[in-house]
Each structure stands twice: as structure tokens, then as C-alpha cells.
Amino acid sequence: MINRFIFFLNFFLFFTLGIFAQNSISVENNILYTNAIVFCNGTHHNIKSLIDTGSSVCLIDSTYAVDSCNIVLNESNLKLGNTAGKYIKSFIFDLDSISLSGITYSKIRCVVVDLASKGHNAPAFVLGGDILKRELWKFDLINGIMSQSEMPIKNVQSTLKWKNHDDYSDAFLNSIYFKGKIAGKKISRILFDTGSSRNEIPLEFDIEHTRQVDVKIGDVAQILTIKNACLCENVDLEIADVLCNVNFIKIDTKYPRVNINFLHDKSFVLDYKKKTLYILK
Numbered sequence: 229m230i231n232r233f234i235f236f237l238n239f240f241l242f243f244t245l246g247i248f249a250q251n252s253i254s255v256e257n258n259i260l261y262t263n264a265i266v267f268c269n270g271t272h273h274n275i276k277s278l279i280d281t282g283s284s285v286c287l288i289d290s291t292y293a294v295d296s297c298n299i300v301l302n303e304s305n306l307k308l309g310n311t312a313g314k315y316i317k318s319f320i321f322d323l324d325s326i327s328l329s330g331i332t333y334s335k336i337r338c339v340v341v342d343l344a345s346k347g348h349n350a351p352a353f354v355l356g357g358d359i360l361k362r363e364l365w366k367f368d369l370i371n372g373i374m375s376q377s378e379m380p381i382k383n384v385q386s387t388l389k390w391k392n393h394d395d396y397s398d399a400f401l402n403s404i405y406f407k408g409k410i411a412g413k414k415i416s417r418i419l420f421d422t423g424s425s426r427n428e429i430p431l432e433f434d435i436e437h438t439r440q441v442d443v444k445i446g447d448v449a450q451i452l453t454i455k456n457a458c459l460c461e462n463v464d465l466e467i468a469d470v471l472c473n474v475n476f477i478k479i480d481t482k483y484p485r486v487n488i489n490f491l492h493d494k495s496f497v498l499d500y501k502k503k504t505l506y507i508l509k
Contacts, residue, residue, distance in 0.1 A: 230507050238338055240453060248374035249329050249330020249331070249375065249376075250329055250330075250373050251263060251264075251328065251348045251373070251374040251375070252372055252373065252374075253279070253367060253368075253369075253373065253374045254370050254372060255492065256490060257370065257424065257425045258424070258426065258487045258488060258489050259278060259423060259424070259425050259426050259487070259488070260278070260279040260367070260423075261277065261278055261279065261351065261425045262276075262277055262279055262328070262355070262374050262420040263275065263276055263277060264277045264326055264327065264328045264335075264353060264355060265326070265327040265328075266288075266297070266323060266325075266326055266353060267323065267324040267325045267326070267327070268297040268298070268299060268323050268324050269297060269298040269299065269324070270298075271296070271297055271298060273296055273297065273311070275292075275351065275352055275353040275430045276351045276352070276353075277351055277352075277353040277354065277355050278351050278353070278354045278355065278423055279355050279360070279374075279422050279423075280354050280355060280356055280421070280436035280487075281355075281357060281360065281402075281404050281420050281421055281422045281423070281424055281425030281498075282403075282419065282420075282421030282422065282423045282424060283354055283356035283357065283405075283423060284356055284357050284358065284400050284401040284402045284403070285338065285339055285341050285356045285357070285358045285386070285402075286323070286326070286336055286338045286339070286353070286354060286355055286356050286358060286359060287335055287338065287340075287341045287343075287353070287354035287356065288323075288338050288339070288340055288341070288353050288354075289341065289342070289343045289344050289351075289352045289353070290319075290340045290341060290342040290343070290344070291342075291344045292344075292352035292353075293340050293469065296352075299321065299340070301319050301340060302319065303319075304317035304318060304390055305320055310321060318339050318341060319339070319340040320337060320338070320339050320340070321337075321338060321340070322334070322335045322337060322338070323336045323337075323338045323378070323495060326359065327361060328355070328359065329365075329374055329375055329376065331363065331376070333359065333362065336358070336359070337358065354423065356402065357401065357402025357403070357404075357453075357500070358402060360402070360498060360500065361402055361500035361501075363376050363377075364376060364377040364379065364381070364497055364498070365377065365497065365498050366495065366496070366497045366508075367416070367491075367495065367496055367497075367498070368495040369488070369491060369492060369493065369494055369495065370461075370493060370495060374478050377497045380508050381497055381499075381508075382508075383508050383509040384506050384507070384508060384509070385507050385509045386468055386469050386470055386506070386507040387468065387504060387505075387506055387507075388405050388406060388467055388468045388470065388504065388505040388506075388507070389406075389468070389503060389504055390404045390405055390420070390503045390504070390505065391405045391407075391417075392404060392405065392501065392503060396417070400503060402500070403419065403507075404419070404420040404503075405417045405419055405420070405483070406418045406420060406467045406468075406486075407467075408467035408468070409437065409464070409465070409466040409467055410429065410433070410435075410463060410464070410466075410476070410484055411460075411463050411464055412464060413433075413434070415484055417483045417484075418467065418483065418484045418485070418486055419483050419484070419485045419486070420485075420486055420505075421485050421487055422487060422488045423487075424485055424487045425487065426443065426475075426476075426477050426487065427465075427474050427475060427476045427477065427484075427485060427486050427487055427489065427490075428476060428477050428478075428479045428481050428484060428485040429460070429476045429477070429478055429481075429484045430478070430479070430481055430482065430483070430484070431478050431479065431480055433476075433478065433484070435460050435463065435476075436460070437459055437460045437478060438459055438460060438461045439458075439459050439461075440456055440457070440458060440459070441456070441457060441459045441477075442454050442455070442456055442457075443455060443456075443457045443479075445457075456473070457477050457478055457479060458477070458478040459475060459476075459477055459478075460475065460476045460477075460478065462474075462475070463475065463476050465486065465490055467486075467490070470490065470507065472490050472495065474486070474489055474490055485493075491507070494507050494508070495507070495508040496508060
């Protein structure tokens with residue numbers, strides 16, 4: 229009887245903690261962050277991590293991987309590319325596990341990227357779509373909380389459908405592309421990228437800029453540089469029934485890109501299986 233009681237008590241505690249487990253999140257320079265616990269080679273580290281819908285998989289900085297996680301880097305076994313089609317040699321391996329919001333995932337594929345030496349203002353770890361697609365993650369940007377969403381999803385205010393690599397042959401794995409309008413012009417593909425500090429439109433996009441600004445341009449496949457670019461301010465953005473005004477930078481890119489900014493005062497859920505973003509009341 230006592231053993232049975234202890235069993236049910238442990239089960240209840242496990243179930244309760246699983247439901248209410250949550251992570252703090254923050255938005256810094258329009259980029260979304262949280263903390264994840266990474267286990268590798270007998271070590272574990274609580275790492276400030278970038279939540280990146282613009283990345284297919286998890287990434288770890290090469291210096292951090294070697295110095296802190298004792299990862300031995302062998303010869304390159306992967307070509308890693310960015311959305312502009314540029315590639316670098318990289319290394320892919322399996323982390324022992326990752327713990328996020330009370331949930332632990334074992335044997336997570338992770339790509340080593342030399343971010344620090346390129347001057348990228350990024351944390352040591354990036355949570356990509358491979359992790360984000362595994363749960364119904366709720367992001368409460370008002371209270372700064374990330375947690376598992378209840379099922380069924382309640383209090384839905386808006387439904388934003390997206391398309392990904394299943395729909396576009398040139399789209400990267402686990403990508404999120406909305407359709408909408410920018411400055412009243414219909415756009416069939418708008419990349420949703422929570423790892424981007426700015427909103428972007430192609431150079432040829434027919435809209436007048438308001439002023440010139442210096443911007444830092446760089447990603448996993450190219451060294452960080454400072455370039456002069458055209459800034460378009462207070463541009464109308466419409467995705468489904470979400471209407472807002474955001475700033476865009478004109479840049480050499482194929483498709484427009486929007487970051488977390490258009491959801492800055494909202495709570496939302498990402499459902500990768502249904503390819504839907506739910507904005508909550």
C-alpha cells in the first residue's frame with residue numbers, strides 16, 4: 229500500500245511539474261532569448277540561448293563547444309548555408325540532451341558554428357526549429373514566459389497559417405513563411421525569423437526609404453560587416469488579420485523577413501504540425 233502511494237505521489241508530482249514548468253524569456257534588440265540546460269560529455273551548462281525560427285537546427289559556438297563542453301572537433305562533415313545561399317564548412321554531432329521548460333530531449337543534433345571569432349553578437353547556443361517543432365510552445369511576451377500550451381488551445385484571437393520546406397523547394401528545413409501585405413503590396417512569402425534583429429525587404433522593393441543608416445550585416449555563413457542601408461520607417465505590415473507598423477531595412481535578400489517585433493505585446497503558440505501560429509486573447 230505504501231509503495232503504491234509513493235508511486236502515485238511521484239507520478240502526480242512529475243505530471244504537475246510537467247504541466248507548470250516554464251522558462252523566462254526576454255526580447256533584446258528585437259531578438260528572443262531563453263535559458264536551456266545542455267548536457268554533453270559528462271558536463272551540463274545553463275546557457276543563455278537564442279530562440280531562432282530562422283534556423284533549421286540547434287547551433288553551438290565552436291569556442292564554447294571546445295572550452296566548456298569538451299567537444300572534440302574532427303574534420304568538417306557538413307556544409308551549412310544561410311538563406312542567401314552562402315555556405316561554410318561545419319561540424320555536426322549529437323548532444324547528450326537538452327532540458328527546456330522542464331522537458332528533456334535526448335540525442336539532439338547540433339551544428340558547431342564559429343560565431344565568436346566572426347564578431348557575431350549572439351549567445352553560445354541557438355534553439356532552432358528542430359526543438360521548437362517538438363512541442364506546442366506558448367510564448368507570453370507580456371509576462372516574459374515560455375511554456376507548453378494547453379490542449380486544446382484556448383482563447384485564440386488570430387490564426388496565422390504558414391508554409392515551409394514541404395511547400396517550397398528552396399525553403400530551408402523547419403522554416404516559417406507567411407503570406408501578407410507590406411505597404412499594401414501582396415507578398416506570397418514573408419520569412420518569420422525570431423533570430424533577426426531587424427525586418428528586411430529586398431533592395432528592389434518599390435517603397436521610398438526615409439533615411440540612410442549603418443547596419444551590422446552577418447550570419448552563420450558570412451563575417452559581420454557594417455554597411456550603409458536604406459531605412460523605411462512606419463511601414464504597414466499585414467499578416468492575416470494582424471495589422472501593425474514596423475521599420476524595414478532594404479537589403480540584398482530574396483524574400484522579406486520579419487522578426488518578433490510585430491508580436492511584441494502578444495501571447496502566441498507555434499504549432500509546427502499544423503503550420504499555424506495562434507495569437508491568444
